[in-house]
Amino acid sequence: MPVDLRSDTVTTPTDAMRRAMADAEVGDDVYGEDPTVNALQEAFAARVGKEAALFVPSGTMGNQLALRLLAPPATAVIAGRRQHVVIYENGAGGRNAGVQFQTVDDDDGVLDPDDVAWLVEAGDNHWVRPGLVCVENTHMPANGSAWSLEALDAVKRAAGELPVHMDGARLFHAEVATGVPAADYARRATTVMCCLSKGLCAPVGSMLAGPADVMAAARDERQRLGGGMRQAGVIAAAGLVALQQMVERLADDHARAARLAEAVADRWPDAIDIEQVTTNMVIFEHANAPKLLSHLRAEGVLAGTIAPGVVRLVTHHDVDDDGVELACKAVASAP
Numbered sequence: 357m358p359v360d361l362r363s364d365t366v367t368t369p370t371d372a373m374r375r376a377m378a379d380a381e382v383g384d385d386v387y388g389e390d391p392t393v394n395a396l397q398e399a400f401a402a403r404v405g406k407e408a409a410l411f412v413p414s415g416t417m418g419n420q421l422a423l424r425l426l427a428p429p430a431t432a433v434i435a436g437r438r439q440h441v442v443i444y445e446n447g448a449g450g451r452n453a454g455v456q457f458q459t460v461d462d463d464d465g466v467l468d469p470d471d472v473a474w475l476v477e478a479g480d481n482h483w484v485r486p487g488l489v490c491v492e493n494t495h496m497p498a499n500g501s502a503w504s505l506e507a508l509d510a511v512k513r514a515a516g517e518l519p520v521h522m523d524g525a526r527l528f529h530a531e532v533a534t535g536v537p538a539a540d541y542a543r544r545a546t547t548v549m550c551c552l553s554k555g556l557c558a559p560v561g562s563m564l565a566g567p568a569d570v571m572a573a574a575r576d577e578r579q580r581l582g583g584g585m586r587q588a589g590v591i592a593a594a595g596l597v598a599l600q601q602m603v604e605r606l607a608d609d610h611a612r613a614a615r616l617a618e619a620v621a622d623r624w625p626d627a628i629d630i631e632q633v634t635t636n637m638v639i640f641e642h643a644n645a646p647k648l649l650s651h652l653r654a655e656g657v658l659a660g661t662i663a664p665g666v667v668r669l670v671t672h673h674d675v676d677d678d679g680v681e682l683a684c685k686a687v688a689s690a691p
Contacts, residue, residue, distance in 0.1 A: 392589030431487030436462025
């Protein structure tokens with residue numbers, strides 16, 4: 357089997373997850389009667405310090421629900437130009453929520469509060485009025501960088517009365533890397549989304565959390581997007597195991613990513629700043645990315661790109677130390 361570093365979504369469920377799925381008590385979740393889904397929603401809401409949570413099929417749906425609920429149609433969503441909600445959701449914001457994006461630089465993974473404040477004020481100067489501010493934590497294209505609370509507070513102040521949505525697809529990576537509890541991060545946002553299938557090994561599913569009235573409305577919007585699920589406790593059971601057993605071990609993924617980053621820096625000294633690799637993402641530019649991916653594949657390593665000439669290596673539960681060392685050797689011999 358190749359060492360698969362394309363994404364942390366390629367993980368397979370753990371044995372504990374498979375047992376929990378097989379034994380899950382289920383009901384019809386559209387009626388709110390699936391006890392395992394309800395338990396997962398309650399557990400996640402408590403973990404991130406929100407009143408309520410909703411289980412959704414994907415992180416993209418979670419983000420899209422936040423846009424539909426918090427940003428009125430024909431308003432602008434202020435976000436970083438490289439955020440997932442802007443460039444990796446197939447234009448869904450305009451299609452699903454009737455919004456447009458006003459993007460700002462986010463090369464280091466954070467938004468400059470002055471840029472946010474400028475766009476908020478621009479709404480009073482004939483620009484499209486903003487309806488929402490979005491942040492991404494961790495910020496995938498910036499080597500999976502985690503926000504500081506100080507930076508989040510500054511953006512929240514700049515947002516003024518606007519709601520803030522946190523795309524926390526890898527929120528628990530941020531928690532483990534910084535020691536800041538997920539609830540402290542989430543407190544700075546009106547809503548927060550987190551994927552259970554990115555790094556935490558659940559086979560499917562994400563969570564959206566926020567105020568109880570917003571989550572009640574989110575359930576209706578989820579149905580409108582085709583996300584109503586029936587006996588979903590079968591997959592929610594894996595999500596519970598993910599929250600209970602798979603968060604602390606993310607530190608192993610972070611250490612392995614640091615090892616990969618060292619190998620990349622040794623091979624291409626100007627390609628990456630290893631100090632910026634603090635979670636499970638190793639992202640760097642390469643002059644001939646297709647040739648590099650072909651070489652890695654021939655050496656038994658799968659990698660991917662996130663933009664033209666931008667290569668990504670992602671560590672996760674299904675890649676052990678031996679796999680990382682094989683990948684490091686493949687990088688060392690790369691053209």
